[in-house]
Amino acid sequence: MGTTRQVSVPERRIPRQQRALAKVEVILEAGAQVLEAGGPAAFTTNRVAERAGVGVSTLYQYFDGKQAVLVALARRELDHHAAAVTQALSAALEGRASNGQRATEPDRLAIRALIEVYAARRNMRRIAFDTLVAAGLGQELARPVEAVAALLAGNDDALFPARLSPLRLFVLTSAMNGALAAAARGDAKHLATPAFEEELVSLVRAYAAEPGAPPSDI
Amino acid sequence: MGTTRQVSVPERRIPRQQRALAKVEVILEAGAQVLEAGGPAAFTTNRVAERAGVGVSTLYQYFDGKQAVLVALARRELDHHAAAVTQALSAALEGRASNGQRATEPDRLAIRALIEVYAARRNMRRIAFDTLVAAGLGQELARPVEAVAALLAGNDDALFPARLSPLRLFVLTSAMNGALAAAARGDAKHLATPAFEEELVSLVRAYAAEPGAPPSDI
Amino acid sequence: MGTTRQVSVPERRIPRQQRALAKVEVILEAGAQVLEAGGPAAFTTNRVAERAGVGVSTLYQYFDGKQAVLVALARRELDHHAAAVTQALSAALEGRASNGQRATEPDRLAIRALIEVYAARRNMRRIAFDTLVAAGLGQELARPVEAVAALLAGNDDALFPARLSPLRLFVLTSAMNGALAAAARGDAKHLATPAFEEELVSLVRAYAAEPGAPPSDI
Amino acid sequence: MGTTRQVSVPERRIPRQQRALAKVEVILEAGAQVLEAGGPAAFTTNRVAERAGVGVSTLYQYFDGKQAVLVALARRELDHHAAAVTQALSAALEGRASNGQRATEPDRLAIRALIEVYAARRNMRRIAFDTLVAAGLGQELARPVEAVAALLAGNDDALFPARLSPLRLFVLTSAMNGALAAAARGDAKHLATPAFEEELVSLVRAYAAEPGAPPSDI
DNA sequence: TATGAATGAGGGTTCATTCAT
DNA sequence: CATGAATGAACCCTCATTCAT
Numbered sequence: 008m009g010t011t012r013q014v015s016v017p018e019r020r021i022p023r024q025q026r027a028l029a030k031v032e033v034i035l036e037a038g039a040q041v042l043e044a045g046g047p048a049a050f051t052t053n054r055v056a057e058r059a060g061v062g063v064s065t066l067y068q069y070f071d072g073k074q075a076v077l078v079a080l081a082r083r084e085l086d087h088h089a090a091a092v093t094q095a096l097s098a099a100l101e102g103r104a105s106n107g108q109r110a111t112e113p114d115r116l117a118i119r120a121l122i123e124v125y126a127a128r129r130n131m132r133r134i135a136f137d138t139l140v141a142a143g144l145g146q147e148l149a150r151p152v153e154a155v156a157a158l159l160a161g162n163d164d165a166l167f168p169a170r171l172s173p174l175r176l177f178v179l180t181s182a183m184n185g186a187l188a189a190a191a192r193g194d195a196k197h198l199a200t201p202a203f204e205e206e207l208v209s210l211v212r213a214y215a216a217e218p219g220a221p222p223s224d225i
Numbered sequence: 226m227g228t229t230r231q232v233s234v235p236e237r238r239i240p241r242q243q244r245a246l247a248k249v250e251v252i253l254e255a256g257a258q259v260l261e262a263g264g265p266a267a268f269t270t271n272r273v274a275e276r277a278g279v280g281v282s283t284l285y286q287y288f289d290g291k292q293a294v295l296v297a298l299a300r301r302e303l304d305h306h307a308a309a310v311t312q313a314l315s316a317a318l319e320g321r322a323s324n325g326q327r328a329t330e331p332d333r334l335a336i337r338a339l340i341e342v343y344a345a346r347r348n349m350r351r352i353a354f355d356t357l358v359a360a361g362l363g364q365e366l367a368r369p370v371e372a373v374a375a376l377l378a379g380n381d382d383a384l385f386p387a388r389l390s391p392l393r394l395f396v397l398t399s400a401m402n403g404a405l406a407a408a409a410r411g412d413a414k415h416l417a418t419p420a421f422e423e424e425l426v427s428l429v430r431a432y433a434a435e436p437g438a439p440p441s442d443i
Numbered sequence: 444m445g446t447t448r449q450v451s452v453p454e455r456r457i458p459r460q461q462r463a464l465a466k467v468e469v470i471l472e473a474g475a476q477v478l479e480a481g482g483p484a485a486f487t488t489n490r491v492a493e494r495a496g497v498g499v500s501t502l503y504q505y506f507d508g509k510q511a512v513l514v515a516l517a518r519r520e521l522d523h524h525a526a527a528v529t530q531a532l533s534a535a536l537e538g539r540a541s542n543g544q545r546a547t548e549p550d551r552l553a554i555r556a557l558i559e560v561y562a563a564r565r566n567m568r569r570i571a572f573d574t575l576v577a578a579g580l581g582q583e584l585a586r587p588v589e590a591v592a593a594l595l596a597g598n599d600d601a602l603f604p605a606r607l608s609p610l611r612l613f614v615l616t617s618a619m620n621g622a623l624a625a626a627a628r629g630d631a632k633h634l635a636t637p638a639f640e641e642e643l644v645s646l647v648r649a650y651a652a653e654p655g656a657p658p659s660d661i
Numbered sequence: 662m663g664t665t666r667q668v669s670v671p672e673r674r675i676p677r678q679q680r681a682l683a684k685v686e687v688i689l690e691a692g693a694q695v696l697e698a699g700g701p702a703a704f705t706t707n708r709v710a711e712r713a714g715v716g717v718s719t720l721y722q723y724f725d726g727k728q729a730v731l732v733a734l735a736r737r738e739l740d741h742h743a744a745a746v747t748q749a750l751s752a753a754l755e756g757r758a759s760n761g762q763r764a765t766e767p768d769r770l771a772i773r774a775l776i777e778v779y780a781a782r783r784n785m786r787r788i789a790f791d792t793l794v795a796a797g798l799g800q801e802l803a804r805p806v807e808a809v810a811a812l813l814a815g816n817d818d819a820l821f822p823a824r825l826s827p828l829r830l831f832v833l834t835s836a837m838n839g840a841l842a843a844a845a846r847g848d849a850k851h852l853a854t855p856a857f858e859e860e861l862v863s864l865v866r867a868y869a870a871e872p873g874a875p876p877s878d879i
Numbered sequence: 880t881a882t883g884a885a886t887g888a889g890g891g892t893t894c895a896t897t898c899a900t
Numbered sequence: 901c902a903t904g905a906a907t908g909a910a911c912c913c914t915c916a917t918t919c920a921t
Contacts, residue, residue: 051915051916064880064883065880067916068880073915175424177407181403182400182428186395188403189399189403192363209435210397210428213432214428214431270892271889280908281891282893282906282908285893286905291891488911488913499912499913508913509911610860611860613844613851614840614860616843617842617843620839621840621842622839624839625838639828643832646833646864646868653863706895707904710904715902715903717903718903719902722901
């Protein structure tokens with residue numbers, strides 16, 4: 008299940024028709040439910056198909072196999088992430104733009120959106136992401152970050168005091184992700200508390216305000 | 226494998242004799258190699274036993290099953306973490322004590338030790354830790370952190386400007402872990418670069434220097 | 444195998460279609476053959492499936508596991524018992540009805556039918572029945588007896604001089620079964636001899652003719 | 662476990678010394694307990710040895726293997742049977758001899774003794790006996806019967822109105838055994854009730870009083 | 880296109896037995 | 901004599917995948 012051999016990523020068929028698209032979505036949703044409820048061990052093609060209300064072979068008509076479903080699942084989740092954060096951020100930025108004054112803490116809004124995203128389907132997300140990594144597609148995990156980065160980059164007036172270097176962006180994002188994942192894992196009940204949000208905001212601001220390391224030659 | 230029911234953790238047989246202890250170590254080492262090389266799918270009891278040069282049933286004489294081996298593996302790794310960091314920190318602190326002047330950046334030394342630890346056996350560690358979490362033993366992941374915290378608490382002269390609240394310690398640790406894991410995952414080749422170390426040090430210092438959120442009522 | 448915990452009895456899949464029913468029968472027949480030829484040790488799911496000419500997993504599609512096959516086997520055998528005896532008895536009774544005179548010893552005919560049943564597949568039957576008992580389903584063993592009793596109860600003219608009390612019916616049946624099983628076991632070659640039949644008839648008649656114990660207060 | 666291939670019956674060593682004999686007994690008793698408590702599945706050499714408080718290999722020093730232990734167990738039980746019945750019968754017969762009048766129902770006393778024997782260790786006995794049969798040693802099951810028969814044959818004055826033919830003795834014994842075993846199996850709670858004893862006595866007397874079949878030519 | 884019965888390789892685990900101590 | 905660690909064959913069962921309908 009978890010071998011590292013590259014997996015053929017594109018779905019078997021690009022479904023053009025509405026019905027096919029719907030079926031893909033049904034299968035993915037079923038997969039998410041199964042994963043969330045029963046963990047990776049419960050995630051079998053037969054079970055997912057059954058939950059989706061289709062035959063096993065239908066699943067194989069739309070996906071290259073079990074791995075492919077998992078990968079698609081992870082990507083779907085990733086898209087949700089990106090969308091949620093982007094939207095929150097856009098709203099904040101646009102808000103500012105429209106009324107001509109500083110947005111009320113756009114970074115906080117983005118963090119709040121992230122927390123909400125992490126609060127849902129914690130099992131499912133972790134497993135799906137692990138699979139993505141195992142499939143050698145770990146780099147895709149950066150997608151939501153990039154979306155945010157792109158959004159921020161588009162706003163020339165400094166949201167953060169200093170432009171963030173790619174490395175710093177990487178560290179910041181993965182650090183945030185680590186804190187959020189740990190909280191989501193249930194190691195603590197922090198996730199939903201204002202104090203936790205406060206800490207994250209604090210972390211982001213403190214780090215982003217740092218003068219920045221001298222340019223590395225790496 | 227991913228169900229959350231508590232797993233009986235203690236090994237089947239308390240090895241009192243040297244030979245038995247050695248065999249446990251041999252099996253764990255074999256498990257680590259298999260996991261590192263082939264991922265979770267390759268981690269079968271038969272394969273691990275074979276690599277260890279023992280019969281399958283010997284494995285079962287020392288461990289309660291596949292899960293138990295994985296859990297023991299994770300704990301072993303955790304102990305390595307704690308030991309490495311603790312040792313680095315101790316050396317730094319003692320160094321200072323002995324020559325009467327400020328240690329050369331003990332926090333940096335600890336981070337450097339962590340980076341080294343994360344650089345080895347990246348697959349194995351991630352999978353083993355996931356197993357720990359899946360076994361409902363996720364709280365054990367805090368062990369190395371606690372060791373460090375205990376060590377720091379023993380030094381009254383402030384290593385960090387302000388004492389860290391538990392929540393802040395949690396965030397800091399999981400954030401660090403997130404950054405290290407992401408770097409180790411190969412998303413980037415940052416892990417071994419001085420710049421990456423620099424960023425982590427920067428992150429820790431900036432965050433630790435924060436005045437701290439007002440006490441929350443949560 | 445010998446623990447007493449109730450076993451989930453119904454087959455995994457209710458076979459509605461003809462082909463499925465046939466497959467169940469094929470598997471059961473294969474099981475009977477394997478059991479008869481090799482004893483309980485030879486009764487492995489793989490072996491049974493192979494003999495049936497299907498894959499192992501097909502067996503598992505129709506049965507909940509090894510135990511379930513054994514139980515189904517026992518029930519099938521039980522049904523054969525009941526059917527054989529019932530049929531013999533019916534024939535005798537109807538014969539009488541049709542020609543208006545006493546049937547030629549219906550009890551003897553029933554016994555003869557029983558002997559024939561016991562003569563076939565002796566190993567298989569014993570083991571399968573033991574399994575039924577071990578599965579906590581021992582009460583099912585009474586099924587053929589009840590069928591006979593029901594049949595007799597339907598004939599108001601006394602086949603036996605006195606109605607048999609439940610206890611007496613129990614003793615009579617289990618005694619008969621004991622004698623038949625012992626003979627079938629090969630302790631002696633009595634099973635097929637007229638003398639043995641004679642003795643059984645004698646036993647039944649003598650015991651059934653007894654006035655009956657005074658009602659006990661237990 | 663239940664294969665029918667003949668098993669080498671004699672124990673590996675005829676233990677002459679007291680200690681050895683004691684150890685054999687300890688092992689057998691442990692086996693009986695394990696069998697009674699856990700059924701045939703729990704009867705493993707390791708488990709029996711552990712319960713006996715000896716090493717596995719010690720078990721193998723006194724028995725040829727698992728089967729041999731089971732066979733010895735069955736024989737031990739059989740001896741208990743024979744002893745119990747013989748003793749009860751002897752007491753009754755001697756009682757009569759001593760006071761010169763008819764013993765108070767010696768057949769009833771024998772039956773009562775049998776019932777007591779069957780009431781104890783029901784699981785263990787059934788399994789052990791099955792094993793004896795599976796080992797091709799089923800004929801040994803006749804041993805207690807023969808002991809009784811021998812005892813009765815020694816008393817020329819008719820205990821039963823008519824001498825019993827071997828076939829009739831066989832039927833009677835196996836019938837009794839069947840009734841007792843069925844009752845012991847728990848199909849009913851009859852075993853300990855006076856009414857059940859009454860029925861058995863009734864069965865024996867009625868059948869034994871039969872004039873007897875004409876001499877068969879088998 | 881959709882189905883689901885069928886497959887068989889392979890996984891985890893047990894246990895009768897041996898052999899070096 | 902006694903031990904018990906070690907063995908490996910074999911068991912039961914699952915599941916990703918296919919193919920005839």
